[in-house]
Amino acid sequence: MKFNFRENLRVELNYQGVTIKELSARTGIPVATLDCYLGTRATVPSVDTAVKIAKALQVTVEDLVIGENKNVEKHQNKTSQEALEISRWVKNLNIEQCKTILKLIKIFK
Numbered sequence: 001m002k003f004n005f006r007e008n009l010r011v012e013l014n015y016q017g018v019t020i021k022e023l024s025a026r027t028g029i030p031v032a033t034l035d036c037y038l039g040t041r042a043t044v045p046s047v048d049t050a051v052k053i054a055k056a057l058q059v060t061v062e063d064l065v066i067g068e069n070k071n072v073e074k075h076q077n078k079t080s081q082e083a084l085e086i087s088r089w090v091k092n093l094n095i096e097q098c099k100t101i102l103k104l105i106k107i108f109k
Contacts, residue, residue: 005045005050005065006037006042008066009037009038010038012063017085017088027049027053027055028052029053033045050065
């Protein structure tokens, strides 16, 4: 599955749970500029800017440009974004909170 830069960036941000504001803070790239890369016009950044974004997200520029990041594709296909968000929240819970969440999941199941 290959996407364009905009779609690859969006997938990576969602996968990592990184907001545009966070990416802006990590890279020094203004939020408005990042919005241009993610918007419907899908502006493509310069090489220098793409490198900054890739470094901040710890992926390669190639992953963002041509979508060759197999880990993201694998996760995207097997796990919904909601499940990924839940797993990020659970990592921050203590053992008792995890047990309570597990009980709730069993009720829904």
